[in-house]
Amino acid sequence: MLPPPETIAALALVAAVAYALFAITGFGAALLVVPALTFVLPLPVVLPVAVLLDVAAALMLGARVGRETCWPELKRMVPLSLAGAVCGVTEADCVSCGACVTACTYGAIELVDTPHGKKARVNPILCKGDGVCNAKCPTRAITLKHFTDEAIYHQIDAALSAP
Ligand code: SF4
Numbered sequence: 001m002l003p004p005p006e007t008i009a010a011l012a013l014v015a016a017v018a019y020a021l022f023a024i025t026g027f028g029a030a031l032l033v034v035p036a037l038t039f040v041l042p043l044p045v046v047l048p049v050a051v052l053l054d055v056a057a058a059l060m061l062g063a064r065v066g067r068e069t070c071w072p073e074l075k076r077m078v079p080l081s082l083a084g085a086v087c088g089v090t091e092a093d094c095v096s097c098g099a100c101v102t103a104c105t106y107g108a109i110e111l112v113d114t115p116h117g118k119k120a121r122v123n124p125i126l127c128k129g130d131g132v133c134n135a136k137c138p139t140r141a142i143t144l145k146h147f148t149d150e151a152i153y154h155q156i157d158a159a160l161s162a163p
Pocket residue numbers: 086087103104105106107108109122126127128129130131132133134
């Protein structure tokens with residue numbers, strides 16, 4: 001059964017805002033689209049739909065600004081992205097503050113007991129690779145495996161120089 005028209009209109013608005021954001025920054029649409037779509041579709045359906053939308057948006061963006069691509073950075077990112085968009089924790093740098101656990105909206109991080117005290121650990125099945133935990137960590141102990149700082153700076157530069 002289809003959701004009511006006002007729900008469809010709200011989802012279309014969220015998708016429009018999300019992909020306007022994607023057009024400016026090159027990422028971030030799934031952060032809005034996935035939670036919104038889960039109101040009307042099960043998560044196992046939403047995730048492949050979000051991936052297809054992101055791939056289509058990335059191809060369109062690539063066709064528009066492909067000449068500005070930083071190829072060395074892309075070469076580093078593609079293999080890691082194919083291997084999975086998950087975070088990693090450098091346990092020696094983790095001070096068990098729990099900021100990442102609170103920040104993760106997917107419940108993908110927990111503090112676990114280790115021989116060196118409690119440390120953050122990421123569940124790669126639940127992690128969606130949005131990088132929210134990464135931004136919150138005060139010691140930079142948690143990092144997105146497929147994004148280097150340089151890649152993030154390139155994306156910020158591209159967003160700021162967008163016409
Ligand atoms: S990248 Fe996002 S989904 Fe993955 S652990 Fe960090 S906050 Fe959670």
